[in-house]
Amino acid sequence: MNSHHEENLKTYLKAHIPAAEHMSFNQSCHSVADAADAANASPEEFVKNVCMIGSNGDFIVAIVHGTDRASTSRVGKALGTERPRLATAEEILEKTGYPCGGTPSFGYNATFLIDPRVAEIQSVITGGGSECSLVRVKTNEMLHANNGRIVRVRK
Template sequence: MLESSNLACWIEENAIQADLIKLSVHTPTVEDAAQAVGTSPSQIVKTLLFLVNGEPVVAITCGTSRIDRRAIAAYFEVGRKRVKLAGAEAVLEVTGYPVGAVPPFGLRQQVQTLIDPRVLEHTEVYAGGGAIDALLRISPTEIVRVTGAVVLDLLGTAQENS
């Protein structure tokens, strides 16, 4: 299993403009993470792993949002039932990180990445930092630069939860 120290090395080796923040508390929810770093819940981003026809795809969205699988299905031109949220075991196998700590890059496998445009509305966001007590502070444009993410409306017909 990869840890936040692996992510820190990857960030340094690839000259990425980001800060890894170690927290004194665990942040199991978006609200907890926002409170821990003193920001809005919309600036906490989720890095979720989906399987599209069995192939891994990362989707990044604001933590207060719910991804609509139909948006991913339409992008890949497959039926909605061909898009599944990966379980904890698959997340660990593909990314190297546990659910809730997955960063947007530095994963065990190179994975196609999609990012919701609402993430790009912020100048700075906080993503998984490779451990349950770490967050990654980074600009959304840097995420796109590093991952080559495709900007795609991931909410589709789903509504914001905030």
């Protein structure tokens, strides 16, 4: 378990989003289905952080509803660039400080693009710093923390 990643995120939350709730589990939260089971929550409450690398090397995070898929072509169109590629697990850890499957929606340098369906939800559950943890946060606080742009990025 990557508890130092969780501790780093808890420190960030305490300083920037004190009302957010960090939750740790004894089971994987890597997929939305696993996370919903662990948190005893509905898949509709979750967001996925789809990490991408732009043609100029920029790190991009498309935040979509837990039941949606991100579109690389829509992300490229929204940024006025070529279609980005999906980031590797190694790149995600290097750029965010968090492992793939535990990446939160904030707390590191990236261009954050939030799908409008996410903005319609009052609070969301996102990655909690490890594959066995989650964060529940008010959507407006997430948007403030990541300074994201609301633009359609779902397929």
